[in-house]
Amino acid sequence: EVQLVESGGGLVQPGRSLRLSCAASGFTFDDYAMHWVRQAPGKGLEWVSGISWNSGSIGYADSVKGRFTISRDNAKNSLYLQMNSLRAEDTALYYCAKGPSSSWTDYYYMDVWGKGTTVTVSS
Amino acid sequence: SSELTQDPAVSVALGQTVRITCQGDSLRSYYASWYQQKPGQAPVLVIYGKNNRPSGIPDRFSGSSSGNTASLTITGAQAEDEADYYCNSRDSSGNHLPFGGGTKLTVL
Numbered sequence A: 001e002v003q004l005v006e007s008g009g010g011l012v013q014p015g016r017s018l019r020l021s022c023a024a025s026g027f028t029f030d031d032y033a034m035h036w037v038r039q040a041p042g043k044g045l046e047w048v049s050g051i052s053w054n055s056g057s058i059g060y061a062d063s064v065k066g067r068f069t070i071s072r073d074n075a076k077n078s079l080y081l082q083m084n085s086l087r088a089e090d091t092a093l094y095y096c097a098k099g100p101s102s103s104w105t106d107y108y109y110m111d112v113w114g115k116g117t118t119v120t121v122s123s
Numbered sequence B: 001s002s003e004l005t006q007d008p009a010v011s012v013a014l015g016q017t018v019r020i021t022c023q024g025d026s027l028r029s030y031y032a033s034w035y036q037q038k039p040g041q042a043p044v045l046v047i048y049g050k051n052n053r054p055s056g057i058p059d060r061f062s063g064s065s066s067g068n069t070a071s072l073t074i075t076g077a078q079a080e081d082e083a084d085y086y087c088n089s090r091d092s093s094g095n096h097l098p099f100g101g102g103t104k105l106t107v108l
Helices: none
Strands: A003-007 A010-012 A018-025 A034-039 A045-051 A058-060 A068-073 A078-083 A092-098 A117-121 B009-012 B018-023 B033-037 B044-047 B061-066 B069-074 B083-088 B103-107
Touching: A003 A092, A018 A034, A018 A092, A018 A117, A034 A068, A034 A078, A045 A068, A045 A078, A045 B083, A058 A068, B009 B018, B018 B103, B044 B061, B069 B083
Parallel strands: A010 A117, B009 B103
Antiparallel strands: A003 A018, A018 A078, A034 A045, A034 A092, A045 A058, A068 A078, A092 A117, B018 B069, B033 B044, B033 B083, B061 B069, B083 B103
């Protein structure tokens, strides 16, 4: 069974950092692009970042560019999101999602989603 | 603000057909994908590409596109189809993957 399990969320003060993780199982992780998508409380979905199978191509939403860094460790079947200089508006449920191919730009949809991890930015 | 625009809410009578639309300039060049999200659950992909359904998605769900508008059609809506629906595609620069604002579907 294909599964994505996010972790690392929590309560953090504005300006601080947090690192999210996503553990993948049930598929050959290094064959596929991956994404982070977030959803603020009561709001819609927002794509945050995408990364190709070999980390050679990475993209970010303008709202997080320069503050967030996506990365992956194919040996550990894991995806990460390093979030720095956190703001109140970063408060959201963060989903890890799998792309259908090795490139996040050639096939730009997400076919498997995790259940998410909650990040709350507040003093 | 999203580069993809959806109607905030749509309603349909049980068993009838409903179309949910998504507008954006990038849709002239890129396909939209569609996601269903029920309260407290993660999104589920229902349509991708020209008009493809993942395994397990009922064939009452279909997708189409014309000009700058992509559509998700549910033919014979069921009570379990009541959910939020989001479109997603590449933006005009090709470097971002924005979602539409979402459409809340109510089945009457």
